[in-house]
Amino acid sequence: MKSKVLVWTLTAVLLAGAWGLSKATLSDDATIAPFRTEAEIGEPALARNLEVTITDVRLARSVRDAEGWTADGNWLVVDLQAASVVTQEGSTLRLAELVVSERTFSATDRGTTFAGQRLITGVPRAGSLTFELPDDALDGPATLRLGLTTGFSGEVLLDGVIELPLVLDELPFEGEAVLQENGWAR
Amino acid sequence: MTTTPSGAPSPGPDPSAARQAEAGARAKLLGLARRSIDLVPTSWLVTGAGAALLAVTALFGGLEAAAVDPVPVVAVGETFEGSDLEMTVVGVELRDERGSALVFPDEEKGERVLAVEIDVVNTFSTPRGSATSSKNSAVVDGIRIEGLDDTAAVSRADDGTGSPMLQPDVPVRLLLAWVVGPDDFHDGDEIRLTLPDSTHRVGQSVVRGDYWDDVRIGATVTATVDEVAGR
Numbered sequence: 001m002k003s004k005v006l007v008w009t010l011t012a013v014l015l016a017g018a019w020g021l022s023k024a025t026l027s028d029d030a031t032i033a034p035f036r037t038e039a040e041i042g043e044p045a046l047a048r049n050l051e052v053t054i055t056d057v058r059l060a061r062s063v064r065d066a067e068g069w070t071a072d073g074n075w076l077v078v079d080l081q082a083a084s085v086v087t088q089e090g091s092t093l094r095l096a097e098l099v100v101s102e103r104t105f106s107a108t109d110r111g112t113t114f115a116g117q118r119l120i121t122g123v124p125r126a127g128s129l130t131f132e133l134p135d136d137a138l139d140g141p142a143t144l145r146l147g148l149t150t151g152f153s154g155e156v157l158l159d160g161v162i163e164l165p166l167v168l169d170e171l172p173f174e175g176e177a178v179l180q181e182n183g184w185a186r
Numbered sequence: 187m188t189t190t191p192s193g194a195p196s197p198g199p200d201p202s203a204a205r206q207a208e209a210g211a212r213a214k215l216l217g218l219a220r221r222s223i224d225l226v227p228t229s230w231l232v233t234g235a236g237a238a239l240l241a242v243t244a245l246f247g248g249l250e251a252a253a254v255d256p257v258p259v260v261a262v263g264e265t266f267e268g269s270d271l272e273m274t275v276v277g278v279e280l281r282d283e284r285g286s287a288l289v290f291p292d293e294e295k296g297e298r299v300l301a302v303e304i305d306v307v308n309t310f311s312t313p314r315g316s317a318t319s320s321k322n323s324a325v326v327d328g329i330r331i332e333g334l335d336d337t338a339a340v341s342r343a344d345d346g347t348g349s350p351m352l353q354p355d356v357p358v359r360l361l362l363a364w365v366v367g368p369d370d371f372h373d374g375d376e377i378r379l380t381l382p383d384s385t386h387r388v389g390q391s392v393v394r395g396d397y398w399d400d401v402r403i404g405a406t407v408t409a410t411v412d413e414v415a416g417r
Binding site: 103109110153 | 313354
């Protein structure tokens with residue numbers, strides 16, 4: 001009787017231990033996950049080869065770029081300055097995304113914006129990124145993520161990503177936002 | 187375990203005695219069943235099982251090809267959902283000039299532009315390209331016109347952005363454009379479009395991330411070519 005109790009208790013303990021271990025194990029992606037740096041508006045943030053200063057974030061009903069392209073919709077506009085730190089190789093600002101709860105939006109490929117900008121080592125470029133959002137993604141918390149993508153993967157692996165936490169319904173709202181012309185930071 | 191020792195004193199209507207009687211009856215029945223099965227030769231059993239299997243197969247149609255679900259037909263203006271995209275064909279136009287389409291007809295040869303206007307919503311949770319480099323595309327450039335071999339050039343109808351990214355839940359009107367010969371299509375022609383469908387998969391070991399596989403025709407649309415003068 002005693003040995004039976006012992007065996008069953010041991011089984012329960014081992015099963016619970018195995019379950020706990022399976023929960024505590026990091027995912028397969030953990031070995032190549034990016035390193036996060038949290039940014040603040042107006043403060044420079046550094047992630048290995050990327051230095052970004054986000055100067056302004058706002059929402060707008062329509063946007064206009066320096067070349068006269070305009071579009072209506074729900075837009076989140078981010079003014080920023082960015083430079084590479086170590087090398088110009090692969091220093092294109094390809095990862096620019098906004099995560100709003102379950103959904104991820106990439107910086108728009110319309111008009112002329114800072115999306116896909118070639119960065120120069122040590123000399124910051126300035127411009128604006130904009131995100132086109134659906135009507136039901138304009139409130140609650142969101143995260144802006146910026147990074148230099150790894151190879152052709154379209155994502156950042158084993159490298160730094162700069163993240164700016166935002167609360168969308170606390171952002172200032174404009175009728176029309178004028179995007180900065182891509183150029184050198186002043 | 188629960189066997190009562192035989193010969194134990196059982197005063198009155200003892201429940202254990204009733205159980206014993208029941209067990210005896212069951213043993214008798216089992217013995218009878220076993221003896222009757224022993225009467226049937228094994229080969230008969232095997233043949234019988236085979237016959238039953240064949241009968242069941244025949245019941246479900248035997249070796250006849252299983253009925254394939256017909257490809258749904260949607261009308262112009264009706265929404266079809268496939269490949270995690272909502273696609274609504276708005277109209278088909280035959281134009282002399284390219285407008286905001288991303289094709290370049292040779293005017294001297296009299297080439298024209300066949301443009302399909304389509305509303306698309308990406309219902310997946312991440313942005314997706316509207317065109318791929320693959321021949322067998324699961325996204326917007328997987329939409330084909332029967333009789334044309336080429337894939338279309340995809341652009342936005344409003345500002346002409348080529349092969350735009352489709353942001354989640356943001357509706358967009360796209361133009362699919364083909365360069366066609368001067369007499370290939372005429373006003374009022376009926377053409378058949380095929381809309382793609384596919385299965386979403388997540389890469390496990392070699393492939394990373396989300397991809398859409400098993401591309402097939404999800405629906406067909408019959409539309410009338412509308413000739414637009416000038417534009």
